[in-house]
Amino acid sequence: MAVAAVQAATQAATQARNAPLRARAKGVPADLVTDADAQAEHAAATVIRAARPDDAIIGEEGTDDDGRGSRRWYLDGIDGTVAYANRHPGGWCSAVALVDDAGPLATAVEDSVGERYSAARGEGATGNGERLRIRTGRALHEAHVALFLRQDRLVLPGVRERGHRILDEAGLLRHAGPGTLELAWVAAGRLDAWIQPNTDPWDWHPGALLVTEAGGEARVVEGETRWHVAGPSSLVDALVELLT
Template structure:
């Protein structure tokens, strides 16, 4: 089998696992962490190593594709296909030696996200467009959708997001009308948990593609809806179609 014979999904899985292995190895030693934009936005030495490990896999198997990573990888491709890499999604947890972090890789083409892998060392969440979403090989599905007042919704707001237009107002409306607001983990994992029926919905303002696209494909392939809505600030919303409609209604 030549590199070009491998499926995009198998390559995404290999890249995500390579990133996770590199991050785990780096965490066995001392870690240096620094804040990027705000104190809750950390980067460690391991982030770059994890990203480099994933990028190496992608460039071996898909050398003509573009590759973009959170920590600065930006390889121009000869096609319209783009890989997004988050070597460590959940760096604050990673640096604190809390288990809720993951590695995420997704390929996007002209039609949107095509294949994705989100790996946390125990569970591998995967999806390919039109073929469903899976956790460790078992099919994922959203749980029966409650109304917003009974829903468990993931929301992440830090200092740099709270100052964006309209975000505080939306946050207050969510707190008033949602059954339970949770921040259970990094974006890719929370979206994977929506797809697996563990959370009901997910909403965040102004999210980067490597934090949104891997999990968005998981949700849609599990039978849900994942949308980007532009208001005063751009929002990303995922869950069952009915719950997404309720969440989007709060963005006015």
């Protein structure tokens, strides 16, 4: 079901790109939204409603269907709208995650160049049908770490200071794409770790399950600002230490 929903979202987003795009800022200039974001979200929600009418559905662009149980779907029709709106050939994806009271249960992520990642709790993670495994064995000073800090995140309590700590200690900091896709790349061993403050659930849950099912850890650190950290346990521990 997650794969079918994410395919519908990606198809809707790809088709919408053939028409003129109207982008507008949601809060800060670097946080864009287009009509295609809602169209892609609606396409995924339609697939889920048809198959699972009792499940709750929550989407970034306003989908909010009440459910009758503990199962909740989180949708991001287009993660990486800045890249999408600027017609970059890559740099955006669609993401779907099913969550219950125990956490993420199933997920699917599909990017703009046709790579698809999926996972189910206890069943492992795959990328284009191949089993995913995180990369291990690197210390933090050697690691390629994905960190995303935007204007609205930098003003959160302690974020600027902790961002500088991470910059000082990590081998290489990268912002390689949308957060969900970067988490998929951690699961695939293309990045070593991922850290971000104040992550929305539709950005966190899809990639977090990919990482854990690929042998890593996805941890939420509560404090004056909530941080989300993913990667092998050794790097997660090292990054969390910088937050305290």
